[in-house]
Amino acid sequence: MEALRREIARRLGRRALFGEPMSRHTTWGVGGPAWCFCRVDSAAELAWLIQMAAQAGAPLKIVGRGSNLLVADAGFAGLIVLLRGDLARIQFGATAMVCGGGASLAKAVRRAGERGLAGLEWAVGIPATVGGALAGNAGAAGGEMMTLCRRMTLLLPSGDLRHMAAAELAWGYRRTDLPAGAVILEAQLALRPEAASAVLARREQHLRRRKASQPMSARTAGSVFKNPAGDFAGRLIETAGLKGRRVGRAMVSQVHANFIENIGGATAAQIAELMELVREGVGRAHGVRLEPEVERVGD
Ligand SMILES: Cc1cc2nc3c(=O)[nH]c(=O)nc-3n(C[C@H](O)[C@H](O)[C@H](O)COP(=O)(O)OP(=O)(O)OC[C@H]3O[C@@H](n4cnc5c(N)ncnc54)[C@H](O)[C@@H]3O)c2cc1C
CATH class of the missing domain: 3.30.43.10 (Uridine Diphospho-n-acetylenolpyruvylglucosamine Reductase, domain 2)
Structure with missing residues (x-):
């Protein structure tokens, strides 16, 4: 090394x-x-x-x-x-935008709205990069990244570039099946022209809803668990009586039960322990095994 x-x-x-x-x-x-x-x-x-x-x-x-x-x-x-740099650029066409994998999703949402391009407003408030959001097919309020994606440029572990139409990739709820080890360098997102005022108003509406239902100012990683088919992880956690449950400085949010807040000084081990406690609690109360949405890195 x-x-x-x-x-x-x-x-x-x-x-x-x-x-x-x-x-x-x-x-x-x-x-x-x-x-x-x-x-x-x-x-x-x-x-x-x-x-x-x-x-x-x-x-x-x-x-x-x-x-x-x-x-x-x-x-x-x-x-x-x-x-970053070249890999975080955002460019516009008449009915599409091309974003580098490292581009800020928040910036993409705002700039698309200002240009009068609609389709990405639902993503307001997701603190992501475009590459990260595509890799996990982020979604909210009925919108999903991969439904907007037309094509991607990938860097493969061999060092080769691969241009893929989105239709060539399999994807689903919070997953995109990229070739192993592929990095999203760039992606084209299809949008539709509409009055900027209407797009920005819809973006504001989505943001208001998010602020009313999620702990936006707390340190979180968004939804911790995937929604099981036909239900909501947040509902299952809340009705299992787990809101406010703590391990050390990690706490199940009082605002949205599928969020875990770092209330200051939490460790990864405390968050992991709280996740396990929530899983067990939901399993006992509802007989459902929750699957993590967050990804663990390192050991
Ligand atoms: C307040 C808050 C609200 C949230 N709301 C939502 C929501 O509404 N909907 C939702 O789906 N998620 C939501 N999330 C979760 C999170 O923002 C998303 O999963 C997001 O897409 C992660 O993007 P990221 O850029 O931070 O990726 P990271 O978390 O840094 O990485 C996630 C994965 O993507 C991979 N990756 C990153 N960039 C690339 C690339 N260029 N090429 C290939 N792989 C790459 C990483 O290796 C990793 O495996 C929320 C999180 C927070 C904190």
Whole structure:
């Protein structure tokens, strides 16, 4: 790993941070150090980094805003990579936008609205990157990322680029079946022209609903569990009497039972323990086994 460290430091300079706490890069605000946290500006740089990591046998993980991740307190013994620069651009056409994988979803929602392009308003308030949202097929209020996606450009672990029509990919509720190890470099989202005032008003409406039903100012990772078919994880957790339940500084939200809040100083272990407690409680009360929506990173 020492040779890899030297190579990365030489090429990325200050864009590579060794031992960077992941608590700074997750919305839950938990997670121990990444061996190396890298910010890359171009596809060529990313391809180089993937190749170097593979040669050294070091694990590599792409992150967006870390808004769906539970990173272990022990951290991640490999490279965590954030896409920015060329890989975070947003461009517009008459009925579509092209976003880099690292582009801010919040910015995409706002700018589409300002340009009078409709279709993405439901995503307001999701603190994600476009790549992260597509990788997990984020959705809300009847909208879903993959229904908007026309095509993607992927970087494969071999270093090859692959252009795929969305129709070539299988996807479903909170999942997109990307080729193994593929990174979304860019995606085209189909939108429809409409008066900007109408699009922005709808965006505001979605935001108001979200603020009324979710703990938006707390440190969370959104919904912790997937909704089981025909039901809502939040309803099951609430009716199992688990709202407000705590492990250390992690608490089942009083506002939305499917959110776990870091009320200040929580650890990943406390959140994981609370998740298990919720699963057991819901299993006992309703006979339903909840599946996590959040992804665990590191061990
Ligand atoms: C307040 C709040 C509200 C939320 N509301 C919603 C909601 O309404 N609906 C919803 O679905 N989710 C919601 N979430 C959860 C979360 O925001 C989404 O899952 C989001 O899509 C994660 O995006 P991210 O960029 O943060 O990805 P991360 O959490 O950083 O990563 C998630 C996964 O995507 C992968 N990934 C990231 N970028 C790429 C890329 N370019 N190419 C390939 N893989 C990539 C990562 O490796 C990881 O496996 C909410 C979270 C919060 C904190």
